[in-house]
Amino acid sequence: AQTVTQSQPEMSVQEAETVTLSCTYDTSESDYYLFWYKQPPSRQMILVIRQEAYKQQNATENRFSVNFQKAAKSFSLKISDSQLGDAAMYFCAYRSAGWGNMLTFGGGTRLMVKP
Amino acid sequence: NAGVMQNPRHLVRRRGQEARLRCSPMKGHSHVYWYRQLPEEGLKFMVYLQKENIIDESGMPKERFSAEFPKEGPSILRIQQVVRGDSAAYFCASSPVIGDIRHTEAFFGQGTRLTVV
Numbered sequence: 001a002q003t004v005t006q007s008q009p010e011m012s013v014q015e016a017e018t019v020t021l022s023c024t025y026d027t028s029e030s031d032y033y034l035f036w037y038k039q040p041p042s043r044q045m046i047l048v049i050r051q052e053a054y055k056q057q058n059a060t061e062n063r064f065s066v067n068f069q070k071a072a073k074s075f076s077l078k079i080s081d082s083q084l085g086d087a088a089m090y091f092c093a094y095r096s097a098g099w100g101n102m103l104t105f106g107g108g109t110r111l112m113v114k115p
Numbered sequence: 116n117a118g119v120m121q122n123p124r125h126l127v128r129r130r131g132q133e134a135r136l137r138c139s140p141m142k143g144h145s146h147v148y149w150y151r152q153l154p155e156e157g158l159k160f161m162v163y164l165q166k167e168n169i170i171d172e173s174g175m176p177k178e179r180f181s182a183e184f185p186k187e188g189p190s191i192l193r194i195q196q197v198v199r200g201d202s203a204a205y206f207c208a209s210s211p212v213i214g215d216i217r218h219t220e221a222f223f224g225q226g227t228r229l230t231v232v
Contacts, residue, residue: 045223101210105157
């Protein structure tokens with residue numbers, strides 16, 4: 001079974017600065033997808049960014065980018081130019097490339113943004 | 116195109132009562148997934164359904180919990196004889212059919228917060 005670990009329960013960043021959230025996972029599969037979800041106080045799960053394991057290029061979405069290290073099974077999220085609205089819980093998630101779309105989530109990192 | 120709709124948003128039940136949580140997937144989506152989020156934890160997969168079929172219920176407790184996705188109407192997650200430990204946020208997600216370019220994405224509802232008193 002796959003496991004996803006987020007070792008930072010809480011992180012803090014100054015507005016306009018850059019922060020990196022860590023995620024490691026364990027799998028024996030070679031093809032899979034990785035995701036970062038944001039969960040603000042409203043509880044809505046918002047997809048931030050996704051990465052296909054077969055792609056070597058790191059995904060980017062505006063101020064959000066990932067550092068995907070397949071051999072190390074590491075998938076960190078970098079948020080540049082942090083904004084107050086980035087404050088939320090962030091969850092790393094894993095999905096097999098095969099049948100079904102079940103996600104395995106990490107325990108989450110609470111990001112606080114200081115003005 | 117409305118998103119995944121869950122209702123109610125908040126549900127309070129006394130111990131021993133039944134809880135029914137509803138999920139209407141996005142239009143055109145035929146796959147539904149239920150997840151549970153305990154306080155201060157990540158989401159845990161419970162069950163995966165397609166219309167009239169349970170595909171994978173490996174994450175569902177064996178007793179008191181059941182799920183269905185009928186041919187017509189929303190998917191229902193049913194918890195019988197609720198206990199305090201069932202208090203959690205329950206999320207539904209839907210995804211398009213395999214073959215759709217976005218079939219690997221899961222679109223989440225806003226969740227139902229169940230409180231058992």
